[in-house]
Ligand SMILES: Nc1nc2c(ncn2[C@@H]2O[C@H](COP(=O)(O)OP(=O)(O)O)[C@@H](O)[C@H]2O)c(=O)[nH]1
């Protein structure tokens with residue numbers, strides 16, 4: 001017999017890896033018990049410091065997360081990691097690479113690493129990721145780290161979920177300029193120029209820093225250099241992350257940001273459920289095909305047809 005959601009929750013709270021994987025799968029597939037599971041998990045979450053690593057492909061995010069796990073382990077912390085890579089939906093290659101690279105940690109008791117693949121729906125992935133973070137948080141992982149690629153919708157949504165966003169860049173081919181055009185400036189709380197063993201990062205660091213302003217709460221996003229290959233600069237990164245954690249706690253910005261995050265999540269989640277229900281209801285109407293036909297034949301314009309549909313839905317809601 002499959003364990004009940006209550007039993008599963010007990011195992012999750014003990015940090016058992018198999019239970020964590022199962023619970024995350026349930027949130028990922030939005031299985032029947034996903035709502036019930038979150039009802040039990042949520043009250044036990046909210047303790048972890050959550051960190052997002054994002055940036056263009058190939059800058060060394062996975063490698064850096066690896067070293068960051070090591071550094072946190074040295075400091076006696078239990079670490080949860082979610083690797084989200086939209087490209088894996090097409091090739092699976094990146095994901096597999098990440099998995100292999102992070103493998104040495106997966107065997108450790110106090111490190112849990114899980115890849116989450118996009119199922120084509122960015123909103124759905126962000127939703128699953130938020131709940132997966134809560135599962136690792138409730139299991140006592142602190143910090144919980146999320147790796148994403150690029151600055152697309154999912155990344156921005158994930159960035160608005162975590163406490164701290166680390167933007168990972170490297171100094172090659174003027175990438176940093178492109179990266180900034182791609183919208184990383186807005187989402188970064190800390191910036192890292194990785195692969196400092198290959199190219200002297202000073203110029204890139206300067207360019208990035210000069211594009212950053214001090215925030216309202218007094219935080220100026222630091223620009224750090226690392227070599228994930230050699231492990232240099234990683235302790236400094238973790239120090240900076242902990243400094244940021246302290247800063248947002250002391251300046252009340254964590255609380256303020258948390259409120260904004262919850263508001264965004266509630267709107268997105270309710271909207272997404274509402275959207276799905278509405279599509280079903282619209283298409284379920286007896287006149288649906290007829291209406292589509294009429295628009296197709298230019299007998300009714302789409303604007304009029306849509307407003308007619310909206311009126312009908314409202315009437316159904318009574
Ligand atoms: N020389 C050097 N190579 C690195 C460094 N960090 C990562 N790499 C290499 O860059 C490639 C991409 O790294 P990966 O961590 O997968 O990047 P991601 O796509 O951002 O997750 C791999 O071949 C890594 O071994 C670094 O600090 N120095």
Ligand SMILES: [Mg+2]
Nearest residue numbers: 061062098147
């Ligand atoms: Mg990666």
